[in-house]
Amino acid sequence: MKAVRFQNQKIVMADVPPPDISGADALVKVLMAGICATDIELYKGYQNFQGIPGHEFVGRVEEAPQAPELVGKRVTVDINIGCGKCLRCQIGDARHCPLRRALGIRDKDGGFADYCAVPIENLRVLPEGLETIDAVFAEPLAAALQIAQQVHIRHNTKIAVMGDGKMGLLCALALNHYTSDLTLLGRHPEKLGIAAGENISTINVSEVSPEALKQRLRGAFDVVVEATGNPEAVNQAAKLVAPEGTIVAKTTSHRPSEINLAELVVDEITLLGSRCGDIGFAVKCLANRWIHAAPLVESVYPFADFARAFEHAMTPGSLKILVAFESGGGLHPLQQALDGGS
Numbered sequence: 001m002k003a004v005r006f007q008n009q010k011i012v013m014a015d016v017p018p019p020d021i022s023g024a025d026a027l028v029k030v031l032m033a034g035i036c037a038t039d040i041e042l043y044k045g046y047q048n049f050q051g052i053p054g055h056e057f058v059g060r061v062e063e064a065p066q067a068p069e070l071v072g073k074r075v076t077v078d079i080n081i082g083c084g085k086c087l088r089c090q091i092g093d094a095r096h097c098p099l100r101r102a103l104g105i106r107d108k109d110g111g112f113a114d115y116c117a118v119p120i121e122n123l124r125v126l127p128e129g130l131e132t133i134d135a136v137f138a139e140p141l142a143a144a145l146q147i148a149q150q151v152h153i154r155h156n157t158k159i160a161v162m163g164d165g166k167m168g169l170l171c172a173l174a175l176n177h178y179t180s181d182l183t184l185l186g187r188h189p190e191k192l193g194i195a196a197g198e199n200i201s202t203i204n205v206s207e208v209s210p211e212a213l214k215q216r217l218r219g220a221f222d223v224v225v226e227a228t229g230n231p232e233a234v235n236q237a238a239k240l241v242a243p244e245g246t247i248v249a250k251t252t253s254h255r256p257s258e259i260n261l262a263e264l265v266v267d268e269i270t271l272l273g274s275r276c277g278d279i280g281f282a283v284k285c286l287a288n289r290w291i292h293a294a295p296l297v298e299s300v301y302p303f304a305d306f307a308r309a310f311e312h313a314m315t316p317g318s319l320k321i322l323v324a325f326e327s328g329g330g331l332h333p334l335q336q337a338l339d340g341g342s
Contacts, residue, residue, distance in 0.1 A: 001015070001016060001017070001018050001113060001114035001115055002014070002015065002016075002113065002114050002303065002304075003015075003016045003052045003109075003112065003113035003114070004052060004053065004054070004112035004113065004306055005051070005052060005053075006042060006043050006049065006053060009043060009044065009045070011043075011306065011307045011310055013306065013307070016052075016113070018114075018115050019109065019115060019116065019117035020117070021063060021065070021117045023065050023066050024066060024119055024120060024121075025064075025117045025118060025119055025120065026061050026062075026063060026064035026067065026070060026117070026118055026119075026120050026123060027061070027062045027063040027064070027115055027116075027117060028059035028060065028061055028062065028075060028077075028111075028115065028116045028117070028118050028123075029059050029060050029061075029062050029114065029115055029325075030054075030057050030058075030059045030111050030112075030113060030114060030115065030116055030325045031057075031058050031059050031060060031074070031132055031324070031325055032057065032058050032132050032133065032136050032300075032322055032323065032324050032325065033054050033056060033057035033058075033111045033112060033136065033322065033323045033325070034056035034057070034136045034137065034140070034320060034321070034322050034323075035056075035309060035310060035313040035320075035321045035322070035323065036055075036056055036140060036166065036167075037165065037166065037167065037229055037252075038055070038105065038252055039053050039054065039055075039104075039310075039313075040310075040313065040314055041252060041253060041254050042105065043310070044254045045254045046252065046253070046254035047105060047106055049105065049106065051104075051107075051108070051109045051110070052104065052109035052110050052111075052112055052113050052116075053104045053105070053110050053112050054103075054104040054110035054111035054112030054113070054116075055077075055079045055102065055103050055104035055105055055110050055111065055139060056111070056136055056137070056138075056139045056140060057076070057077070057110075057111030057116070057136065058074060058075070058076050058126065058132050058135045058136050058138075059074070059075055059076075059077075059111070059116065059118075060072065060073070060074055060075070061073050061075055061123070062115070064120060066120060067120045070120070070123065070125070073123075073125045073126075074125070074126045074132070074135070075118075075123045075124060075125055075126060076123075076124050076126060076135055076136070076138040076139065076279060076283065077103060077111075077118050077122050077123060077124065077139075077279070078122045078123075078124065078276075078279045079102050079103040079104065079105065079110075079122070079139060079276065080094050080095035080097070080100055080101075080102055080122075080276060081094065081100060081101040081102065081103070081108060081119055081122060082094025082095075082097035082099070082100050083097050083099040083100070086098060086099065095275070095276050103116070103118065103122075112306065112323070114303075114325060124138070124279050124280055124283055126283060126287075127283070127287045129287065130283070130286055130287045131294075133294055133297060133300075133322065134286050134293055134294050135283065135286060136322060137170070137282075137286065137293035137296070137320075138279050138282045138283050138286060139276075139279060139282070140166065140167060140170055141170050141174065141277075141282040141285065141286065141291060141293060142276060142277035142278055142279045142281065142282035143167070143170075143250070143274070143275060143276055143277050144167065144170035144171040144173070144174040144175075144277070145174045145277050145278065145281055145282055145285065146274055146275070146276065146277030146278070147171060147174070147175060147225060147248050147274055148174065148175065148178050149277065149278070150248070150272060150274055151223055151246055151248065151272065153175070153178040153179055153223070154179070155178075155179060155180050156179065156180065156181055157178075157179045157181065157222050157223060158179075158181045158220065158221045158222045158223070158242075159175055159179050159181065159182045159183070159221060159222065159223045159224075159225065160182075160183045160184075160185060160217070160220070160221040160223070160224045160225070160240055161175065161182070161183070161184045161185065161224075161225045161227060162185050162224060162225065162226050162227060162228050162233060162236070162237060162240070163185070163186060163226070163227040163228035163229065163233075164184060164185070164186025164187065164188055164191040164192055164195070164202075165186075165191075165227065165228070165229060166296060166319065166320050167227045167250055168184065168186065168225075168227035168228070168250075169184070169191060169194060169195060169296055170291075170293070170296070171225050171227055171250065172184045172195050172198075172200050173195070173198060173200075173291050173292070173293070174285075174291060175225070176198055176199070176200050177290065177291075182200050182201065183200075183201045183202065183203060183221075184200055184201070184202045184203070185202075185203050185205050186202065186203075186204065186205065187204060187205060187206045187317075188317050189204065190319075191317075191319065192204060194295050194296065197295075198292075203217075214239065217239075217240050218239055218240065219239075219240070219241065219242045219243065220240060220242070221240050221241055221242060221245065222241070222242055222245050222246070223241070223245060223246045223247075223248065224237040224240045224241045224245070224246075224247050224248070225247075225248045225250060226247060226248065226249050226250060226251055227250040227251065228251060229251050229253065230251065230253075231251060231253040231255045231256065231257040232257060232258065233251065234247060234249055234251075234257060234259050234271070235258075235259060235260050235263070237249075238260065238263045238264060238267070238269060239263075241267075241269055242267075243267040243268060243269070244267070244268045244269070244270075245267075245269055245270070246269070246270040246271075246272055247269060247270070247271050247272065248272050248274050249271065249272065249273050249274065250274055252275075259271075296319050296320045297319065297320045297322060298312075298318055298319035298320055298321060299312060299321050299322070300321075300322045300323070300324050301321065301322070301323055301324070302323070302324055302325075302326060303323050303324065303325045303326070306323055309321050309322075309323050
């Protein structure tokens with residue numbers, strides 16, 4: 001089968017054997033995958049990842065020895081695989097298992113390949129009415145929805161989301177269901193327009209001087225979600241959040257961060273890391289059309305053009321880039337629709 005590997009900041013399309021599956025695994029044929037900021041960080045050296053990347057994907061179960069009823073089902077996956085023995089796993093929290101593996105991120109091959117081996121317990125069957133192009137957002141949307149599971153949000157909680165990239169947009173779309181006072185800060189009119197279309201207030205920070213922005217927004221928010229991808233942006237978030245407020249950090253970077261602890265201590269600010277969430281909840285939100293993720297898609301490439309797709313995804317300001325796994329060449333029908341403006 002064909003599979004992508006990152007080697008010395010190069011993309012290698014390799015011919016590798018299909019993955020072996022044990023009795024507890026299923027063989028999943030990948031249908032569509034998304035390229036996210038974490039993949040780009042892995043490419044740059046984050047986690048010293050070795051193997052096949054890709055953790056946002058939809059597939060179809062081809063083999064499942066211990067769960068034959070799943071064969072033929074469309075699925076997405078929970079990427080965290082626990083050891084099954086530690087205290088965290090015993091209480092059902094595999095995503096914080098100290099020995100966890102993560103599909104396409106840590107010690108487990110992911111979905112940038114024709115086939116992927118996934119533990120049966122990590123599969124989430126998709127409803128028939130949920131389009132694949134929407135379902136591929138389940139993993140990042142779950143991460144966005146996780147914020148509201150960690151922070152108590154009222155209808156009038158003042159929230160700012162910093163960054164109008166894919167994660168920032170998803171955080172804004174998710175949190176828009178919890179508060180009536182939400183602002184997205186970004187630099188790209190077309191991205192801010194997606195949020196504005198969902199009645200989310202937006203500020204284009206490139207159109208406001210730093211001093212004016214500081215005077216207007218300093219201490220203005222109860223919660224600030226930092227999703228810029230910039231490891232230094234936590235310090236900027238500290239200037240926006242009110243005393244005793246909360247900063248939610250979403251950025252993962254191969255570069256280290258320097259945080260002004262004195263500012264956090266003096267204003268008694270809570271700094272909260274936020275990573276993965278409930279995939280099942282995200283699927284339900286997408287299936288019920290509570291959150292519309294498809295407008296975030298900029299392009300869909302065939303798997304054979306993965307290198308070009310990844311280069312596009314690395315372009316500053318790009319929206320979501322998807323990869324479709326299908327035989328033969330040519331432009332994917334979804335790409336034709338996007339290029340045609342429909």
